[in-house]
Amino acid sequence: MTVHYTQEHEWIAVDGDSATVGITDFAQGQLGDIVFVELPEPGRQVTKGGDAAVVESVKAASDVYAPVSGEVIEANHALSDDPSLVNTAPEGDGWFFKLRLSDPSELDGLMDAEAYRTFCEQQ
Amino acid sequence: MTDATVPEKTLPLDQWHRDRGARMVPFAGYAMPIQYEGIIAEHRWTRESAGLFDVSHMGQLIIRGADAEKALEALLPADLAILKEGRLRYSLLLTEDGGIIDDLMITRRGDHFYMVVNGATKDGDIAHLQAKLPRTVVVDHMKEQALLALQGPKAAETLARLVPGVEALGFMTGGAFQIGGVTAWISRSGYTGEDGFEISVPAAQVLEVAALLGAQSEVKPIGLGARDSLRLEAGLPLYGHDLDTETTPVEADLGFAISKRRRAEGGFPGWHRISAEFDTTLIRRRVGLLVEGRQPVREGAMVIDDEGNEVGKVTSGGFSPMLEAPIAMAYVPVGSAEAGATIRLTQRGKIFQAKVSDMPFVPHRYHRKGGGQ
Numbered sequence: 001m002t003v004h005y006t007q008e009h010e011w012i013a014v015d016g017d018s019a020t021v022g023i024t025d026f027a028q029g030q031l032g033d034i035v036f037v038e039l040p041e042p043g044r045q046v047t048k049g050g051d052a053a054v055v056e057s058v059k060a061a062s063d064v065y066a067p068v069s070g071e072v073i074e075a076n077h078a079l080s081d082d083p084s085l086v087n088t089a090p091e092g093d094g095w096f097f098k099l100r101l102s103d104p105s106e107l108d109g110l111m112d113a114e115a116y117r118t119f120c121e122q123q
Numbered sequence: 124m125t126d127a128t129v130p131e132k133t134l135p136l137d138q139w140h141r142d143r144g145a146r147m148v149p150f151a152g153y154a155m156p157i158q159y160e161g162i163i164a165e166h167r168w169t170r171e172s173a174g175l176f177d178v179s180h181m182g183q184l185i186i187r188g189a190d191a192e193k194a195l196e197a198l199l200p201a202d203l204a205i206l207k208e209g210r211l212r213y214s215l216l217l218t219e220d221g222g223i224i225d226d227l228m229i230t231r232r233g234d235h236f237y238m239v240v241n242g243a244t245k246d247g248d249i250a251h252l253q254a255k256l257p258r259t260v261v262v263d264h265m266k267e268q269a270l271l272a273l274q275g276p277k278a279a280e281t282l283a284r285l286v287p288g289v290e291a292l293g294f295m296t297g298g299a300f301q302i303g304g305v306t307a308w309i310s311r312s313g314y315t316g317e318d319g320f321e322i323s324v325p326a327a328q329v330l331e332v333a334a335l336l337g338a339q340s341e342v343k344p345i346g347l348g349a350r351d352s353l354r355l356e357a358g359l360p361l362y363g364h365d366l367d368t369e370t371t372p373v374e375a376d377l378g379f380a381i382s383k384r385r386r387a388e389g390g391f392p393g394w395h396r397i398s399a400e401f402d403t404t405l406i407r408r409r410v411g412l413l414v415e416g417r418q419p420v421r422e423g424a425m426v427i428d429d430e431g432n433e434v435g436k437v438t439s440g441g442f443s444p445m446l447e448a449p450i451a452m453a454y455v456p457v458g459s460a461e462a463g464a465t466i467r468l469t470q471r472g473k474i475f476q477a478k479v480s481d482m483p484f485v486p487h488r489y490h491r492k493g494g495g496q
Contacts, residue, residue, distance in 0.1 A: 032348070033163040035442040036418045036449075054471075056419050058162045058442050059348055061471075083417075 004067065004107055005116035011091055012067040012099075014107060022095040023055065023064060023086065026120045031057040034086040039075035040097055046072060048106050053096050055086065068106040070099035134179050135269050135326040136333055143337075143344050150347060151242035153180045158346040165349035166444040169315055170485070173275040174345035175336050182245025183268045183323060186252070187235035188260035195236060198255055199229065200372070200391045202382035206231045211295050211310055213380050215372055216240075216248060221393025221400075222368035223375065224251060226360070228312065230297055237308070239270070239321070241362045269329035274319030274353075276488060277341040282309075282320055285335055289320065294489045297321075303335045311490055315350070316357025316483055318490040355450060356443050358411055358482025364422055365409060365438040365452050373400035374454065376409045407435060408460040411482040414440075414449040414468070414475055424470035426455050434459075437468065445485045451477070 001015045009027035013020045038054040046052045046066035053064035075097045085094040131154040145156035192203045201214040208231055216224035225244045230237040240248045252262045283290040286300045297310030305328040313319040324332050336342050360366050366375055414420050419442045426435030440451035464479040
């Protein structure tokens with residue numbers, strides 16, 4: 001399992017041809033208290049950089065983009081009952097959805113953990 | 124409204140906020156603390172204990188002169204003639220069409236009036252006042268004065284520890300006090316729906332006052348984020364969002380700010396339109412909305428009719444930490460403005476259902492005892 005990061009602060013943990021997507025700890029810290037997450041339905045096709053979910057904090061709504069293209073195979077319904085999981089476990093139980101990758105070569109353009117850490121320090 | 128190229132002004136307590144972990148954001152031309160530990164925690168703290176807000180970006184004005192009362196009545200719909208010493212009123216600056224230039228608090232204080240206006244609009248307000256008031260009436264912008272608000276059910280007992288006698292103030296009254304050797308004007312007022320105080324002190328000494336208040340166990344600093352969610356729950360409109368120059372006081376459901384005498388006699392800008400709206404011609408009105416589900420509906424969402432036509436708009440929307448549900452304020456046609464009416468909204472291509480609700484969403488807890496109006 002390898003984890004990649006986007007400049008829009010999503011993470012994607014890849015295991016074979018499937019992957020789990022969420023937002024990073026940095027992102028949840030910037031958003032503040034999360035009160036609602038709108039998740040994509042299984043079966044939906046998403047494209048790299050396209051809208052995939054919406055995360056709402058007390059103050060504002062933010063789009064979550066698909067780090068790579070693929071088909072949504074599962075949404076994390078635990079977030080419907082407890083959106084604050086995104087604050088408490090953003091890179092664990094607070095994951096958003098799972099994808100079946102349609103083009104694994106799209107992962108090549110993403111950052112690894114160290115590159116992402118450097119990227120956040122510059123924000 | 125804020126030009127991003129203009130450097131932000133610094134609050135007198137800037138470093139104090141940063142030392143307490145505040146995230147600072149540009150607002151009304153200042154770097155302002157939006158949150159410390161988190162909006163929901165700060166919001167709840169204010170409703171349960173006492174929150175300390177820095178509102179030094181707001182404009183504090185002194186208006187004095189031989190005919191100040193009469194001259195101000197020509198600009199504001201408040202009944203200043205019956206306003207007693209040390210009493211304050213919520214009022215409005217109005218355009219000739221009855222649109223709202225700003226909302227404000229005005230206090231009779233000795234030989235002058237003391238006015239607090241919004242931070243983002245203060246320069247325009249001062250220019251408007253100077254242009255409209257006669258030369259015999261002078262407007263002094265108290266730039267060297269800071270303003271703090273202490274709000275919440277424990278505000279009175281906490282402040283009374285430092286300022287004996289302050290607990291005797293009734294809601295919407297103020298007086299001169301000493302706090303830690305600093306001369307302060309303190310009024311029992313605020314914009315959170317809670318009992319509380321607003322404390323005007325010289326900017327040069329506000330650090331001492333903040334340190335004194337901040338050292339009380341009941342007190343935590345609260346950011347602009349929770350200030351916004353608190354005032355939304357309290358059903359209080361925010362200038363630039365729920366109020367603007369295209370909106371009249373009757374549309375905004377602020378008829379209480381127009382006293383009986385002024386409504387009958389007129390003599391303030393927009394009177395013809397405003398009095399007609401009181402009687403018959405009102406088309407739309409600000410209401411509270413309880414939004415179904417958990418997803419907040421934000422400012423800018425549209426109110427639609429059964430055919431999908433846009434008939435109104437959401438002007439404030441968010442998540443109520445106390446109700447744990449989305450709430451909003453919107454302008455809707457008067458036919459749909461009664462509590463219980465069903466409203467349909469659109470936001471980012473999605474339809475939402477909402478019910479018109481009485482406001483406040485969370486009951487006010489002002490200190491009414493002894494505060495005869």
